[in-house]
Amino acid sequence: MKRIFTSKIKFLIMLNILLLACSGFIFSNSNFDKDDEIKSLHIITESVLPASFAETQPNIIQDSANSLYAFFEKMMMIRDIKNIEKPVVRIVHIGDSHVRSHEFTPALHCRLTEMFGNAATGFINGYKSNGIAKESGLSGIICHCIGINGATSKNFLNDKYIDEIHELNPDLIIISLGTNEGLGRYDSPHHYGMMENLFSLLKESCPNASILYTTPPGAFKTTYSRARRRKNRKIISVTENKNTKNVAATIAQFATDHNAACWDLFNIVGGEQYACQNWLNGSYYQKDKLHFVIDGYALQGNLLYEALITGYNEYVLKNND
Numbered sequence: 626m627k628r629i630f631t632s633k634i635k636f637l638i639m640l641n642i643l644l645l646a647c648s649g650f651i652f653s654n655s656n657f658d659k660d661d662e663i664k665s666l667h668i669i670t671e672s673v674l675p676a677s678f679a680e681t682q683p684n685i686i687q688d689s690a691n692s693l694y695a696f697f698e699k700m701m702m703i704r705d706i707k708n709i710e711k712p713v714v715r716i717v718h719i720g721d722s723h724v725r726s727h728e729f730t731p732a733l734h735c736r737l738t739e740m741f742g743n744a745a746t747g748f749i750n751g752y753k754s755n756g757i758a759k760e761s762g763l764s765g766i767i768c769h770c771i772g773i774n775g776a777t778s779k780n781f782l783n784d785k786y787i788d789e790i791h792e793l794n795p796d797l798i799i800i801s802l803g804t805n806e807g808l809g810r811y812d813s814p815h816h817y818g819m820m821e822n823l824f825s826l827l828k829e830s831c832p833n834a835s836i837l838y839t840t841p842p843g844a845f846k847t848t849y850s851r852a853r854r855r856k857n858r859k860i861i862s863v864t865e866n867k868n869t870k871n872v873a874a875t876i877a878q879f880a881t882d883h884n885a886a887c888w889d890l891f892n893i894v895g896g897e898q899y900a901c902q903n904w905l906n907g908s909y910y911q912k913d914k915l916h917f918v919i920d921g922y923a924l925q926g927n928l929l930y931e932a933l934i935t936g937y938n939e940y941v942l943k944n945n946d
Contacts, residue, residue, distance in 0.1 A: 723917070836885045
């Protein structure tokens with residue numbers, strides 16, 4: 626009887642050990658699967674800020690209200706191997722001549738589609754195109770751009786543009802304005818008020834879209850002599866536009882006040898002391914030192930991609946702990 630009892634005890638001990646070992650294997654395997662899943666969602670990026678740029682700041686998006694989370698969630702759904710129905714993520718980039726160049730947005734689009742798939746047929750074809758891409762019917766990302774030469778926020782307070790943006794059904798609206806607001810005598814309260822009007826219209830028209838503001842890259846201001854004919858004007862001076870600092874501050878403050886995201890390009894690339902000089906030293910400006918060459922806009926698109934992916938990766942880690 627004692628021998629039988631001892632055998633039962635041994636059997637139970639061995640069974641418990643076996644069960645513990647199995648549960649440990651399942652647990653560790655589960656962790657392995659989870660780590661694998663996070664790795665598949667995570668995207669590795671490298672800094673594209675030129676090493677020659679002085680006094681740069683971290684290339685991140687300021688978004689204390691986590692307003693981009695819905696956008697990041699749809700991006701993550703594309704890369705999630707468990708998700709059978711892959712969505713289309715739509716971005717609409719509006720702005721002034723920097724966007725109208727049709728070089729900034731396509732650079733961003735190219736990088737995003739490498740990692741998330743291309744939902745567009747072809748690319749925006751240079752300055753002569755209207756900036757609106759056609760959907761292919763496939764999942765992935767599609768970037769549209771609507772740029773107006775010389776635009777301020779006021780130019781977009783127009784049913785034509787609001788309706789066009791609405792029809793594109795954006796998940797993210799990127800607003801790149803401010804350069805022209807700062808060309809003359811800068812009025813911060815007026816600028817803020819025009820941003821308020823545009824923000825309200827966009828939120829009413831596209832309530833589910835996240836909004837990301839960008840600040841101007843920095844520019845020089847050219848002073849010309851007075852002449853009846855434009856061709857007879859002579860350049861008196863070319864100086865850095867010091868208004869850009871205040872314009873950038875107004876945009877960043879507006880974004881904070883309205884729980885929107887802000888990518889402060891001006892301060893990321895050097896701010897008041899170095900932004901213009903960094904662009905100039907890298908030969909990124911056109912002759913007018915206001916607009917950029919192709920490489921300059923491509924760099925801006927790549928920098929915005931890097932900032933978006935940094936935010937996306939943080940979202941992935943936070944939501945897969």
